[in-house]
């Protein structure tokens with residue numbers, strides 16, 4: 001494994017730390033994150049508000065997808081890290097037929113350990129005849145799978161998804177939350193092309209950086225580089241068009257893409273007022289800059305599939 005791969009895995013700790021802090025401060029509710037990540041480090045209100053917008057908008061789109069197909073679908077979370085969506089969906093009676101999480105073995109190993117140790121997590125995995133297969137880095141239950149794969153290795157990904165009994169004819173939503181930017185654009189394009197070709201009714205939600213060639217974007221790249229992380233996929237994060245092109249040029253044909261600043265403006269006013277009053281928040285300019293540099297893309301392929309253009313962030 002390369003030095004950069006190790007640094008990329010560490011970005012999961014960063015994301016979990018920020019989410020954990022925001023949850024403890026009351027930005028949103030999630031009873032499960034602390035089972036995976038306990039240490040917290042103080043984060044500024046702008047960071048916590050940004051994470052709220054990220055988690056809230058992705059979950060909104062995800063739930064709209066699940067409801068639109070009456071839960072008769074699969075979710076594949078690429079680079080899932082310590083994401084807790086599977087457990088939160090259980091609590092809301094919105095579980096899909098199958099939920100599959102993918103990450104590097106070092107990350108899935110730690111996730112496996114936390115799930116094995118916590119009844120609240122393990123107890124919610126649905127099993128047929130109590131048959132849950134647990135290894136050091138993977139879990140296979142009836143409606144939940146955690147698999148260890150490098151997403152740049154498509155053949156291996158295909159084999160492992162097969163072992164999760166993935167059904168290529170079922171509506172399947174892939175999610176990548178701050179993941180594709182860490183791999184070379186050739187690799188993320190291969191992944192998107194493979195999904196579009198192999199799956200009958202695929203959809204995709206992607207959250208990541210945008211506008212990376214302005215001064216603020218360059219500063220983000222430099223700061224991450226100093227911490228050992230190279231944003232290898234930054235070429236696809238130049239602007240909204242490069243984000244859209246990556247999907248359209250690789251087999252997808254319904255693409256919606258929005259900067260997070262516009263997503264934030266679409267949040268109900270009661271929500272944004274509550275968020276901005278939770279802590280001493282006086283850096284509105286900094287929040288705007290942060291939100292200008294992330295975007296949300298939701299995509300589908302084929303008109304017979306779930307139609308993303310029917311889902312509007314404006315109703316969030």
Ligand SMILES: C[S@@+](CC[C@H](N)C(=O)[O-])C[C@H]1O[C@@H](n2cnc3c(N)ncnc32)[C@H](O)[C@@H]1O
Pocket residue numbers: 008009010011012015016078079080081082083102103104107149150151152176177178179182183
């Ligand atoms: C910034 S973290 C985000 C974690 C989670 N999606 C979230 O938003 O909380 C990026 C995650 O993607 C994973 N990742 C990045 N490149 C990957 C690859 N080539 N194969 C598997 N996982 C990868 C990392 O290990 C890490 O867990």
